[in-house]
Amino acid sequence: MNRQQFMKAMEIHLRPMDPFERAELLADYDQHFELGLREGRLEEEIARELGHPEEIAKEALGDRYDIHTPGSDAFYAPTYREMRSAKNSTRATRNFFTAIGLLFLNLILGIPLGLMMWSVWLVIASLSLLVLAPVAAVVDFLFLSQLDKAEIFVAIGAFGVGILFAIASKYVFRAFKIVTLQYIRWNKNTMKGDVSA
Numbered sequence: 001m002n003r004q005q006f007m008k009a010m011e012i013h014l015r016p017m018d019p020f021e022r023a024e025l026l027a028d029y030d031q032h033f034e035l036g037l038r039e040g041r042l043e044e045e046i047a048r049e050l051g052h053p054e055e056i057a058k059e060a061l062g063d064r065y066d067i068h069t070p071g072s073d074a075f076y077a078p079t080y081r082e083m084r085s086a087k088n089s090t091r092a093t094r095n096f097f098t099a100i101g102l103l104f105l106n107l108i109l110g111i112p113l114g115l116m117m118w119s120v121w122l123v124i125a126s127l128s129l130l131v132l133a134p135v136a137a138v139v140d141f142l143f144l145s146q147l148d149k150a151e152i153f154v155a156i157g158a159f160g161v162g163i164l165f166a167i168a169s170k171y172v173f174r175a176f177k178i179v180t181l182q183y184i185r186w187n188k189n190t191m192k193g194d195v196s197a
Contacts, residue, residue, distance in 0.1 A: 003033045003043040006053060013057030025060060095191065102187055110183065117176050125169040130162030 001009070010029060014022045029050065036046035050056070137155040141147040 001044065001047045003047065006033075006043075006047040006050070009053035010056065013053050014060065016061055029056075091193075094193070098191060098193075102190060106187070110187075114180060114183070117179070121169060121172050121176055124165055124172055128162050128166035128169050130158040131166060133158030133162065 007026065007030060010026060011022075014025065017025070032050060033043065033046050036049075037043070133155040137147065137151055140151070
């Protein structure tokens with residue numbers, strides 16, 4: 001336990017004490033840390049020597065502090081461990097509901113929109129196969145020995161359109177990849193709780 005954790009725990013456990021008296025006692029313990037640090041000792045070492053904040057508070061408060069009977073008339077201050085476990089259970093609950101929310105969001109919107117988006121790219125990429133139209137015209141000429149002028153013009157036109165679709169599919173792929181990766185990153189950050197509103 002470092003200095004900040006120790007002092008915070010002391011403050012919590014000493015809540016039933018008169019504010020002036022509590023401030024005085026906290027100042028004394030803070031002074032211990034100051035002196036120890038000047039001597040080159042570590043905060044954790046000083047905290048260990050001072051003892052556990054809960055025990056110090058019990059001793060300082062005497063009858064005003066009864067940890068085992070929170071429902072009694074005596075003042076009750078939660079322990080440092082109790083506060084930590086409550087915070088962790090709140091975080092676990094939040095993470096659970098966040099995961100459920102993300103699951104439904106992805107099932108209802110994320111996955112269908114992602115599949116639709118990548119289907120559009122697949123159609124554009126498939127249309128880029130029109131660049132093979134001249135090859136089809138050559139094969140038609142070699143095996144069937146017939147080649148019309150219209151077929152040549154259509155093959156050249158289809159080749160040009162295929163090139164345009166190939167270029168478009170390249171840019172669409174890049175854009176959809178960025179959107180997909182950002183959405184995945186957003187899901188991860190949301191689960192960690194790093195998303196700002």
